[in-house]
Amino acid sequence: MQRRSTVPKGIKDVFYETRVLSGREFTVKRFAKEALGGTVDPVMLGYIEKGKRFPNEALVRRLAAVRDEPAEPLLAVLYRDRMLYAFGRELRRALHDPAAVEGIADADLAMQVSRAIAALPDDGSWVPVRTWRAKIAVAVRDKSRAADVGKVVALLRERNLVEQEKGRVRRVARHFVATTLAERRTLAMEFAAIFAKALLDKLSLPESAAATHVRNHYLHIDRARLPEFYQRLEAAARGLAEEFAVDGDAGTEFLNVLLVATPV
């Protein structure tokens, strides 16, 4: 299987990294002019790198050419980001939440919480705090938000999900419940990001399709048995997760399994 990044990026990160990691010390102005052939205004490119504007498809294709890569995977990232932006905007209306729309960045906190919990062994054994924090930091896409690692650690301690003593930490519970409005919003954005990525992988990226599983099961069920069905579905998913979980390294993927069941 093709090795892929364990951290899904936003289109803004792709633009930023292409410029900064090219090894040619491009400024935004020079990159816009020399690499992208003057097809974008440097000010607009700055906005794109900060996630304040989306690039158009032609610009993404141009960037793909600069990277000497096929355009489809980068276009899929753009489509996902646009979907999340639209989802986030409507979600805020539904939640009567006046906070500004941040798109993919909104899913970061939930993503870090997931990684922080999964970075601790299921059997409750201790690991060094430093090692644990380093694993959480991997999930922080935007390095300017590195302080979020401290927030995640504090949050998990406050919720009694982890126990810490003498420079080591272990997990005492595995399920994080989003309670505040901000937590519910970020978790909803993470769920939407997972779903959008899965659909795009399946529908438009043949190379990624094999690594993604999307399926709809349907049935008529006695209404009184819905709670039992959900409990057993959850128990089955948890059992599989614990059976297959291994330590994260270069040979592993961080797999997200999103379960949705709803009467329609």
Place this chain on the structure above:
Amino acid sequence: MSVDRRTKRTRAAAAMALLTFVWSVAGCGGSGSSGFDVSQLSESATIARAIDTGECVDFNAKAYCASGAEANTSALQGAAVIIQEPSSPLECDGHMTNDQCTASLEFATVGFEKPSSFLAAVSDSEKGPWTLVPLTVSEDVTAPRTVSITVPASPAAPPAHIIAAVLVYVDRVPDGLPQTSAQLADFGADLMYVSSRLKIVVPN
């Protein structure tokens, strides 16, 4: 001397490397979950949710209710147990030995249309284990029942934390129940009512 120091350093480095190795291989992979609801994969989480929400919560086809919440099971529709919790910590008021004392807690029943039986159990927390405790029932079925809770406590000790549970059986209590059980459900009740998290203090 320098050789000794080097040996000590080498041993220390080896010990550190071993410690690091042990740490790095300790345990297995991790997994987890997140959501908008409490995970109902355990009885303790279910009890915690019932206490925190003040409602009845189902787990493994059993209903766990907070004091005063109306049952929604077919056999006990509309019935409720009201545990009369004091606003201040419970005080030991009964039998007292050097390391144990007894406190009392009353509960009342409303809306029971079928003959029912009751037991009471206590635990330090939602996680159990649960222990059956004496229950005094008056002849008048509408009068409050009293649960006697014996806790290990002394005047010098900090307040003990407990959760009391009233176990409701339609008709009779089955025979052969254990005195102590890891899970409340193991007592086989048709419906379970839990108090909030209570404190018991021993008067000086």
